[in-house]
Amino acid sequence: MKALTGLLLLVFGHGVSSVIHSLQYFLTLSSGLPTFPEFVAVGMMDGVQIGYYDSNIQGIALKQAWMYQFYIYHPGELETMYRMALGAQQSLKANMLDLKKLFNQTGGTHLYQNMFGCEWDDEDDSTDGYDQFGYDGEDYMAFDLKTLTWVAAVPQAVSTKQRWDEDKARLQYLKYYHTKECVGGLKKALAYGKSTLQRTERPRVSLLQRSPSSPVVCHATGFYPDRVVVFWRRDGQELHEQVDPGEVLPNHDGTFQVSVDLNLTAVPQEDWGRYECVVQLKGIEDISTPLDPALVRTNWEDQSGLTIPIIIGFVDLLLAAAAAVVVGVLLYKKRNDSDKRHKLVGSDTSSENTEGQNPAPEAQPLTTVCS
Secondary structure (H helix, E strand, C coil): CHHHHHCCCCCCCCCCCCCEEEEEEEEEEEECCCCCCCEEEEEEECCEEEEEEECCCCEEEECCHHHHHHHHHCHHHHHHHHHHHHHHHHHHHHHHHHHHHHCCCCCCCEEEEEEEEEEEECCCCCEEEEEEEEECCEEEEEEECCCCEEEECCHHHHHHHHHHHCCHHHHHHHHHHHHHHHHHHHHHHHHHCHHHHCCCECCEEEEEECCCCCCEEEEEEEEECCCEEEEEEECCEECCCCEEECCCEECCCCCEEEEEEECCCCCCHHHHHHEEEEEEECCCCCEEEECCHHHEEECCCCHHHHHHHHHHHHHHHHHHHHHHHCCCCCCCCCCCCCCCCCCCCCCCCCCCCCCCCCCCCCCCCCCCCCC
């Protein structure tokens, strides 16, 4: 989905001096996909998955040790999150029935998605929020936090926009949620999971080229957080032409990667020394890699040199695509009716909790979804 994935990518100026932290939830309701859960929810903090829920497991799979420990000792929050997940599932299901009528659909495969969350700049304390819906891979509706109105992306959404705009109480709550409640939970989570979410990992930079006529690729990988700036310079001046920047993509280990291509079709090799790739990440000195032919790993001279990063990049791209289809909220195991105790299912707590004494994050409601 164009807007849902676009909002995941933030553009930052050079000289990375602040970090914009984010708390995001992704919800997906599907129909006509018998092998895929009807409802899936995923919660992300600073690009790191913190929880997963779907209608098949009917419970939470926590992805960070500090989140697991928090919810173990705060079972009331689990109860709230679980009920909110169920409510979102029912709301999206009711909305999809209306959408099928609006689009005059009677069968087939359909997807209804919702992405919402908030951002906080740790330097100037500014905040932002967003709430966006998509249907069958296209934008459908988006919330304008400044005007407190909904924006219809297609004609079929106009009637829904008008109805949602008339609900003034809900509009005021959305303002409160995105500017206060969500941001408050984000800050608490950052304090509790500081060792994971506020770490800095230095990127590894490589220069790659498939063939003598192909662009030279500056590939940075293994860095964290994902707020990185990568660009090419010639004679000390940043290039805006000849370059093709790529998207920041997740790696399997929780770090990120990005590539920026440089077109050298009209540049003789003796002039390559005028070029360099620069990587900027908050907390480390700029990494400058000169365009030296001896440093370029090629596909025609050393097959193994380029194949490995290409394969890794392709696998990570598939993982990123799979995560985008999935949807967001923290998740937890359905309450046992016999003893009224919560049990977490499929918990993945590979991250070591070194902040166990910090306050825990508050769970975020899914009240942005309504029928």
